[in-house]
Amino acid sequence: MRENKKTAGASRRKTGRRHPLATVALIAIGLGVTGGAYAAVNTSTASAETQIAAQSTIEEGEKLFQANCATCHGMGAAGTDSGPSLIGVGAAAVDFQVGTGRMPMQMNGPQAEEKPVQFTDEQVKALANYVASLGPGPSIPEDHLTNGGGDASNGAELFRINCAMCHNVAGAGGALTEGKFAPALDTVTGVHIYEAMVTGPQNMPVFNDLNISPEDKRDIITYLQYVQDNRSPGGFELGSLGPVAEGLFIWIFGLGAIVALTVWITAKSN
């Protein structure tokens, strides 16, 4: 076969004509080179554009920071007596604290509580970009880690070991010392749960990626979403608080019903 082709090619060269596919090949190479070069130039301009955009949001974030946060955290976010330094806390910490309304703090108390968010999404992002630009820290997690596409049973085991002692096994929250509490997790978005694990807001310990890997964090979020979506098979949860709520219910309503029945049985009929 090869021999045949070669001989055929040789005979054509003799005639002085090019291979009919040569033009096609030449055009393809030409197009490829120009296309590639254009693409290279194009991406470099695109990344330059995003960099400019990031730079502008950083500047916007700095203005927002100086107007809203610097009173406690200091002009350069280096911290004051009233608030900790934010250098190196990363974009994730800002997105969690500001995105859940915990910051800016309304008043001093045992802990900063969730309240209506004070900024638009773009402003939160700008603040996060500004703080992230001050020093390296955890960034906002990617969507595939927070959308609940993991293994709920693995997440449940990890949640029971690492989280349930404070947040309750059903994520209903619980009390800590001196007025502090671990909040309920039923209305918290996956992104904010992930960010809380990475950054350890307030008194929550940090669960870094070497303690709970990003995939394990995704599984924990999956478990929490499963608990939210599947109602308790046992019926009325009574706040999922376990023996406290259930005991109170049975003492008041169960014993109350027994007392009422006893009174009715022994009362004289009229």
Added chain:
Amino acid sequence: MAQDDNDGKDLTVADSSVADHHDEAHPGTAVVSRDAFTDPGLVPHRKRVTDLDPKKEKHAERTVYTLFYLSIVGSIWAIAAYMLFPIESNNVGDVRLNTLFIGVGLTLALLAIGFGAVHWGKALMVDDEGVDIRHLTRGSDETRAAAVEIFDVANKESGFGRRTLIRNSLIGALIVFPLPAVVLFRGLAPQDENPVELLSHTMWKKGTRLALDPSGVAIKATDVTLGSAFHVIPEDLNDLEHGKLEEKAKAAVLLMRLRPEDLNELPERADWSYDGIVAYSKICTHVGCPVALYEQQTHHLLCPCHQSQFDVSNHCEVIFGPAKRPLPQLPIAVDSEGYLIAQSDFLEPVGPSFWERS
């Protein structure tokens, strides 16, 4: 017998008979005060509406049989619900519907019978008031003599007092009978092992690596960033074939990293931590709940069962609650590859006090 021979015949209110019985009754040790106020007698009988008004009586009757019919409906509904809401798929929602509707049916079935019966008794059954006079606690002489007679006859007929060999062997058999239970229950306790030893020691020994719960992945000192809390098991725990949970229950450890300047360590424990990383037993010294509610800013550890609080920065001493002793500290170090290892076992028994604990 003597005082209570009304034989079910209800006396209508009769003050004189009550007075008579008062005279007969033996005062016993009761203190009879001189100025006791006079017995006002019984409240006059008040007739029920169902006795006075035939319409109301009819109504009550209807209520009672309606309740009994409701009970039938409830029972049939429970059977129907069992078939209508089966637990066939793997969906937990099915369990909820199944138990809910069967429960509603059974509740109706039982409650309606109860309510019907009580209402019947209260509204429709004969409403005569009667007085049963309280009798003496002591039986009459004839009754007592008859009782003694019964024992005498039984003793004679059975030969219980005469055939002493039979009697004593029976008593012996009854004494020996519970012994198998004692031996069987003793078998549930640890065999060939001293429980005090078991309670005093855990799996930790010199060189055991600290590993993540539940995966058993060994932890490097550099993994533990500031403010972290790691739930830790011995690295070789997952290799155990038997008694894994028993060992885990004793060896569970909480690993935390604080700023070294926040740690106030006892001088004799100065080398038990590594660069602000400390490891403490997770088993509460009160009654053994897992203490793991760690607050990274205040460095307090809270036990969720009885609110004991331990101060991690101050060698886990008790600052609140019923616990009496600080949490035992696991001395840790770092091996040549950078992994955290135990220097030894805990130097004191973990968990709550026990009798032989020194």
